Amino acid sequence: MQFRAGLLYIALFAVVAAGAYGVIGAAESPEVTVDPADADYQLEPGQEFQLNDRTYNATDVGADSGSIEYVNESAILETEWSDGDTVELEDGTEYDVMIDGGNETDGGNETDGGNETDGGNETDGGNETASASSFVLVESFSEDEYETVERDGEQYIVVSEGGDEVLVPLLEFEGLETQTYELGDTIAYNDSDAGRIIEGNITDISSDTVTIEYVGESSTTYDLTDGEVATIGNQEFGVDFPEEGTVYLTSDVESFETQQEEITHFNERIRGLWWVIAIAVTTIVLLAALAYMPVRG
Structure with a gap:
């Protein structure tokens, strides 16, 4: 009786496991897609498009990923020179950067009133450290040309x-x-x-660096991934790669995210069915072991 009951339950759980596996095999996973009619942009490699008065370029379009590039040709850029750096001016001559903020003394030690009780020794100003307001470019030279020595932090030519x-x-x-x-x-x-x-303006001079501001070219790259939302500039787009070398961008992010939620829900149900199969198989093994256990008496 125990053996036959065990076989009955084993068959029941086997049917449950087989049914769950059959559903998994027959189920088709939904995909995030963009209808060509709903796409704001249909892009191929190297194609340019306008967005908010800016020109973007689809620099890379693969099978499921790509990139968009924006080039700002009039960006405000900065470069820094440090004290001791060697730079080359437009005439081709190399110079060494020398920055010296120096110590500015205003007033020194001033005594007013001699040794009087009221007034005594009065100091006005003391030593103030002033930030550098200028710097010097010194023509570069080698040790073979001139011998140099340093005294009290200052360089000398011998x-x-x-x-x-x-x-x-x-x-x-x-x-x-x-x-x-x-x-x-x-x-x-x-x-x-x-x-x-590069022609620029000197915008800052500190005790050890010089900042030069100039107009130059700056590029920004935006990565695209199939089925995900990408931010280009300040605007969000749903991304779909229908085939290699083509990408669709849609500003209807709400419906795009709805499709993503459907995929998430589908994957959760599939994971649940795999759990059903795992539990059913474990139960079958346990029932088989119990069915073959010897019965006392």
Whole structure:
């Protein structure tokens, strides 16, 4: 009796597992798609399109991913030079950047009133540290050309005069060309990375860096993935790759996300059926073991 009852339940759970597996095999997963008529943009590789008065380019369109690029040809860009950097100006001459904010003393130690009880020793101003308002470009040179030494943080050129060695401050040495720049000045230099001459304005000078602002080209890339929502500029689009080399963009994100929710719901049901199969198979194994257990008496 125990054996026959076990076989009956085993058959029942086998039917349940087979039914769940059959449903999984027959079920078709929904897909997120965009009807060509509903697509705001149908793009191929290299195709340009207008969005909010900007021109974008579909630089890469694959089977299920791609990218959109926007190039701003009049972007405000910045570059920084640090104290000691070597730069090349538009005439091809290389210069070393020298920035010296210096210490500005206003008033020093001022005594008013001698040793009087009222007034005593009065100090007005003290030592103030002023930020740099200018910097100097010094023509670059090698150690083979000139010998240099440093004294109290200042560089000197060693010059021979009448058999004696004389130290001439670097900025006063006539053998090297120097150029002084201040805030707001215009400067043109060679950008080796961009491969062109850049003309910019000096917008900031700190104790160890110089900031130059200029108009240049800046690009922004937006990645596209099939079935997902992408933000291009400030606008959201549903993305669909119907075939390799073609991408549809739709601004109807609400219906696009509804399709995504349907896919999520479908996957949840499929996972539930796999759990049914797993539980049914586990139960079958357990029932088979119990059915073959010997009965006392």
